[in-house]
Amino acid sequence: MSDAMELFREIPLRRGDRMGVPIVETVLPNEQERLQILSIHSDNMKENSFLCAEELRLEELASRTKNFNRAELEALVESAKQFAVIRSWQNFDSIKVTMNDFLEALDKVKPAFDDAISALELFRPNGMLDCGERHAHVLATVKTFAQKFKKSERTPLLTCLLEGPSGSGKTALAATIGIDSGFPFAKIVSAENMIDRSEYRKCALITKVFDDACKSPQSVIILDDIERLLGYLHIGSFSSMVLETIIHLLQRTPPQGSKLLVIGTSSITVEDLKLMKLLNAFNVHLNVPALSPTDMRQVLEPLDVFDSADINNAITALNAEIPIKRLLVMINMAQRGGKGAHMSKGHQKIQLSYFYKCLEMTNTFSNVS
Ligand SMILES: Nc1ncnc2c1ncn2[C@@H]1O[C@H](COP(=O)(O)OP(=O)(O)OP(=O)(O)O)[C@@H](O)[C@H]1O
Numbered sequence: 001m002s003d004a005m006e007l008f009r010e011i012p013l014r015r016g017d018r019m020g021v022p023i024v025e026t027v028l029p030n031e032q033e034r035l036q037i038l039s040i041h042s043d044n045m046k047e048n049s050f051l052c053a054e055e056l057r058l059e060e061l062a063s064r065t066k067n068f069n070r071a072e073l074e075a076l077v078e079s080a081k082q083f084a085v086i087r088s089w090q091n092f093d094s095i096k097v098t099m100n101d102f103l104e105a106l107d108k109v110k111p112a113f114d115d116a117i118s119a120l121e122l123f124r125p126n127g128m129l130d131c132g133e134r135h136a137h138v139l140a141t142v143k144t145f146a147q148k149f150k151k152s153e154r155t156p157l158l159t160c161l162l163e164g165p166s167g168s169g170k171t172a173l174a175a176t177i178g179i180d181s182g183f184p185f186a187k188i189v190s191a192e193n194m195i196d197r198s199e200y201r202k203c204a205l206i207t208k209v210f211d212d213a214c215k216s217p218q219s220v221i222i223l224d225d226i227e228r229l230l231g232y233l234h235i236g237s238f239s240s241m242v243l244e245t246i247i248h249l250l251q252r253t254p255p256q257g258s259k260l261l262v263i264g265t266s267s268i269t270v271e272d273l274k275l276m277k278l279l280n281a282f283n284v285h286l287n288v289p290a291l292s293p294t295d296m297r298q299v300l301e302p303l304d305v306f307d308s309a310d311i312n313n314a315i316t317a318l319n320a321e322i323p324i325k326r327l328l329v330m331i332n333m334a335q336r337g338g339k340g341a342h343m344s345k346g347h348q349k350i351q352l353s354y355f356y357k358c359l360e361m362t363n364t365f366s367n368v369s
């Protein structure tokens with residue numbers, strides 16, 4: 001007789017911690033490895049006569065479990081067993097796990113890695129527009145570092161600071177690098193998670209993220225808006241306890257078998273970052289600039305929100321340098337007003353006169369126009 005209680009053993013998923021992003025502790029197996037793991041489990045089930053062997057399509061399951069780690073594959077198997085038990089509740093003698101039980105389990109068990117990626121996706125809600133050569137250079141440089149770092153056997157820690165004016169797109173770039181890195185542990189440390197926390201508590205929370213990351217072979221941590229983590233108002237007015245903690249963590253070598261990529265973002269000036277000894281705490285720093293007129297064109301042309309005859313005037317009317325965030329806000333505002341109430345891409349264009357009005361209202365009008 002099948003032991004129903006044995007089948008019903010639960011394997012809890014390791015789900016989110018205080019920072020709201022899940023912890024993933026192992027390297028993600030590839031499709032072949034997933035097939036092997038699932039085969040081992042199905043063999044065990046066959047031995048115990050729990051499996052409806054003819055029906056199970058292991059290759060299909062291996063291909064549909066991208067981003068599942070080993071523990072999550074086990075959780076999937078356990079969940080399929082639970083579905084089989086529930087289905088057979090009137091006759092526990094003949095419990096058989098079928099492909100259908102696995103398909104139901106796939107709806108229930110989700111890989112934590114997907115949650116981690118979704119958490120990063122929230123920081124680039126509009127996707128990534130081409131912001132010109134200088135942004136592309138920053139992205140390509142850090143991505144190359146990350147890929148080399150991933151392969152290197154000698155470097156356990158790489159830290160990179162993206163500095164530049166507020167709204168220039170630093171967090172969106174950092175999130176993109178985190179997503180594309182493919183590191184199974186990815187987490188953003190941001191001030192939003194720390195509102196009303198004491199200095200001591202902030203330090204403990206930040207340290208915990210680094211400690212958790214060290215349990216994974218490959219991790220990426222984004223320290224977002226460092227000035228907000230520090231409560232920075234100006235040089236001389238910030239939490240030195242949080243600063244010391246961050247500097248210490250940026251220099252703490254992860255344990256053997258663990259690799260950590262840290263990407264910081266900050267709008268503090270390079271001079272102040274130097275004075276705070278924060279600039280040198282990172283291995284590299286790159287500037288994420290506001291958009292130049294050439295960059296603005298790069299953004300505006302594909303968006304197709306202006307008549308081509310108006311684009312030059314629109315760019316001339318903008319300040320010589322404008323962060324991507326501000327440009328997007330201006331476009332959004334102008335799209336909602338003017339003669340035609342709402343417009344969608346490719347249909348009605350922004351009225352230049354209304355665009356000027358928006359710039360005036362928000363003090364974004366170029367001094368030279
Ligand atoms: N390449 C891009 N394509 C589309 N939208 C972008 C791009 N870069 C940034 N944005 C958007 O601009 C806004 C500001 O970006 P982000 O938060 O990354 O800037 P930031 O430099 O980190 O700002 P802050 O210094 O204020 O934290 C966000 O809404 C973001 O989605």
